[in-house]
Amino acid sequence: MSIDQQISAMEDGRNLAHADKLDGQGLKQLVEAGMTWLRTNQQIVNALNVFPVPDGDTGTNMLLTMQAAYAEIARSGERNAGKMAHAVAQGALMGARGNSGVILSQLWRGLARGLDNLETINGPALAQALGEARNTAYKGVVRPVEGTILTVAKDVAAAAETAVAEKTELVDILEILVEAADRSVNHTPELLPILKQAGVVDSGGKGLFFIFEGMLRYLKGQSLETPLASVQPLSSMKMDEIEDIEPGQDYEVVIDFRPASPLDLEHFYNDLTEMGTSIQLGEGEGMYRLHIHVPTEKRYSPIDYTMQLGTITKVSIENLMAQMEDIEKAKVSKLSLAPVEPGQVAVVAVSPGPGISRIFGSLGASAIVEGGQTMNPSTEEILRAIENLPTDKIIILPNNKNIILAAQQTARVTVKKVVVIPCTSVPQGLSAMLRHDQDGNIDQIAEEMEEAIREVETGEITVATRSVELNGVNVQEGQAIALHNGKLVASAQTVDEACLTLLEKADTEDRERITLFYGANISRQDVNRIVDGIRSRYPSHEIELHEGGQPHYQFIISIE
Amino acid sequence: MKEGNNPLGNIYVSYRAISTVAYQSALQSYGVVGLAAKNLAEGLAQVLVKDPALGVDVRYDDRAIQIDLFIIVEYGTRIKSVAASVSDNVRYQVEKVFGLPVSQVNVHIRGLRISNPD
Numbered sequence: 001m002s003i004d005q006q007i008s009a010m011e012d013g014r015n016l017a018h019a020d021k022l023d024g025q026g027l028k029q030l031v032e033a034g035m036t037w038l039r040t041n042q043q044i045v046n047a048l049n050v051f052p053v054p055d056g057d058t059g060t061n062m063l064l065t066m067q068a069a070y071a072e073i074a075r076s077g078e079r080n081a082g083k084m085a086h087a088v089a090q091g092a093l094m095g096a097r098g099n100s101g102v103i104l105s106q107l108w109r110g111l112a113r114g115l116d117n118l119e120t121i122n123g124p125a126l127a128q129a130l131g132e133a134r135n136t137a138y139k140g141v142v143r144p145v146e147g148t149i150l151t152v153a154k155d156v157a158a159a160a161e162t163a164v165a166e167k168t169e170l171v172d173i174l175e176i177l178v179e180a181a182d183r184s185v186n187h188t189p190e191l192l193p194i195l196k197q198a199g200v201v202d203s204g205g206k207g208l209f210f211i212f213e214g215m216l217r218y219l220k221g222q223s224l225e226t227p228l229a230s231v232q233p234l235s236s237m238k239m240d241e242i243e244d245i246e247p248g249q250d251y252e253v254v255i256d257f258r259p260a261s262p263l264d265l266e267h268f269y270n271d272l273t274e275m276g277t278s279i280q281l282g283e284g285e286g287m288y289r290l291h292i293h294v295p296t297e298k299r300y301s302p303i304d305y306t307m308q309l310g311t312i313t314k315v316s317i318e319n320l321m322a323q324m325e326d327i328e329k330a331k332v333s334k335l336s337l338a339p340v341e342p343g344q345v346a347v348v349a350v351s352p353g354p355g356i357s358r359i360f361g362s363l364g365a366s367a368i369v370e371g372g373q374t375m376n377p378s379t380e381e382i383l384r385a386i387e388n389l390p391t392d393k394i395i396i397l398p399n400n401k402n403i404i405l406a407a408q409q410t411a412r413v414t415v416k417k418v419v420v421i422p423c424t425s426v427p428q429g430l431s432a433m434l435r436h437d438q439d440g441n442i443d444q445i446a447e448e449m450e451e452a453i454r455e456v457e458t459g460e461i462t463v464a465t466r467s468v469e470l471n472g473v474n475v476q477e478g479q480a481i482a483l484h485n486g487k488l489v490a491s492a493q494t495v496d497e498a499c500l501t502l503l504e505k506a507d508t509e510d511r512e513r514i515t516l517f518y519g520a521n522i523s524r525q526d527v528n529r530i531v532d533g534i535r536s537r538y539p540s541h542e543i544e545l546h547e548g549g550q551p552h553y554q555f556i557i558s559i560e
Numbered sequence: 561m562k563e564g565n566n567p568l569g570n571i572y573v574s575y576r577a578i579s580t581v582a583y584q585s586a587l588q589s590y591g592v593v594g595l596a597a598k599n600l601a602e603g604l605a606q607v608l609v610k611d612p613a614l615g616v617d618v619r620y621d622d623r624a625i626q627i628d629l630f631i632i633v634e635y636g637t638r639i640k641s642v643a644a645s646v647s648d649n650v651r652y653q654v655e656k657v658f659g660l661p662v663s664q665v666n667v668h669i670r671g672l673r674i675s676n677p678d
Binding site for chain 1: 567
């Protein structure tokens with residue numbers, strides 16, 4: 001809406017506020033207002049959803065339902081309130097999405113029935129219709145669960161009875177209804193244990209609250225497009241993402257406090273905008289967490305301000321610039337794993353080093369088990385990784401001969417379908433990774449992976465810990481040694497030599513690509529020198545270098 | 561039915577256990593006002609025996625569970641959304657309670673109940 005349209009709409013709202021009855025057009029305006037305010041706050045409602053299923057994204061579902069309801073009447077000039085309500089209910093029915101959407105559509109249906117053919121709605125008619133709405137909604141389920149949108153509807157209907165006995169103006173009545181809805185929503189954790197556990201209120205109830213609040217805000221001429229101080233549930237506060245820091249914002253201040261009396265959010269928010277930016281407010285059990293960025297000279301202002309409002313329980317002040325540097329460093333080495341959904345195929349990879357873990361993650365692995373110093377994770381660790389994934393189709397890449405057995409053990413212990421690919425090295429594992437398809441058939445993928453690992457040549461370079469003669473190769477303690485596909489093939493004075501000898505033994509001439517993963521026990525300088533040497537020896541080959549970070553092995557080499 | 565392996569022994573989950581959970585979950589889903597017999601024989605049996613899981617059919621194919629629900633929906637709701645909700649709800653609850661994968665939940669609308677004629 002343009003500013004002019006917004007202002008004119010706000011004026012219409014204020015005009016309606018003091019009326020003591022509502023006609024079809026008035027109802028239409030309220031429906032639009034409720035929908036708009038819900039849209040503005042839909043993410044807050046989405047964030048409250050506790051179950052992964054069944055009602056994902058309650059806010060969006062309820063909004064879609066309201067939008068369908070409004071679409072039905074958007075161009076209607078109907079003056080009869082009852083007929084308008086029936087049209088709204090029809091639209092809501094057609095567009096009902098998700099659990100909450102269906103219940104919302106039932107509420108509209110009941111409301112419409114309650115209003116029947118009424119030309120205008122006054123207080124008592126509204127109360128009666130809200131009661132009818134509640135009845136209809138409750139009829140739609142055999143075992144209604146309290147602590148949900150149904151409860152809020154019930155409490156609002158009850159409040160309406162008393163409200164219309166005392167007040168006649170729409171704005172006054174709605175004020176009471178909104179307050180009742182708010183109280184009911186905040187009470188839902190007491191009725192539904194899982195809400196209390198998660199530290200949230202019921203999402204459907206909150207959505208309904210926003211619809212009523214939107215109508216009230218419209219009548220009061222308040223804005224419907226900008227969210228109020230973005231109060232979110234504490235659990236959903238994202239505080240570790242710092243985007244660009246605006247100039248003049250030097251410190252991040254986070255304050256946990258308990259207000260002595262209910263917060264006037266609008267004033268609170270406005271006062272804070274005078275001090276700084278990036279304001280976030282999280283609501284927990286009886287407490288708030290405030291997050292704000294302030295310039296150095298104002299770094300204590302939020303604390304002084306909040307102290308006046310109640311009791312401060314915790315304060316943290318952090319230097320943003322310094323934080324930024326740390327984050328940059330952390331971003332570089334952040335491990336991102338592929339998310340997976342139930343029904344998809346997930347890969348669990350065992351990795352000897354962080355760099356290699358990152359690569360598996362970027363190729364689509366959903367879980368990494370750190371092999372550790374001994375490259376010997378327990379069956380339990382692998383099992384935990386499997387059980388923590390939301391799907392029941394798992395492929396394990398052990399990437400080490402010793403781990404294959406442990407991995408196969410987990411397959412016997414879990415109820416999930418687990419396939420272990422017998423890859424004995426990281427290069428094999430990576431090559432298998434490339435054959436992965438989350439939406440594919442697990443047996444087919446496994447077959448392709450097993451084929452792929454047969455085509456990869458693996459080289460490992462390390463330093464001998466003792467003298468030995470093996471496979472016709474004489475090794476002195478401290479010498480560099482090269483293993484080809486797990487077999488000792490060469491020893492040399494330097495790591496450089498060992499690498500080149502390995503490549504020779506692996507018939508690299510006939511291949512096209514060499515990938516090197518350097519470990520934690522070799523300097524970048526040495527790595528660069530060695531890679532240069534390899535490049536000059538094999539100028540027409542594709543050579544890739546990665547930081548593997550693995551212990552013990554200076555290099556893990558993949559030749560394809 | 562399905563045995564889960566446990567170091568101390570085997571775990572057998574009966575179809576009846578699964579259908580009971582599915583039944584309860586279905587009844588808690590919004591829009592479902594009852595479950596129905598899938599044929600005359602079953603309907604007759606229901607009169608004679610108090611079946612705690614009527615209207616639920618459970619199958620297992622060695623990999624995952626398939627469930628068929630025969631439900632009665634409240635007239636005036638969006639049936640497609642109600643069916644999707646029930647399907648999600650039942651799958652979620654069964655997987656959560658038993659830890660067994662559910663590959664299919666088929667919803668059969670056996671009828672509508674008209675509480676409030678519009």
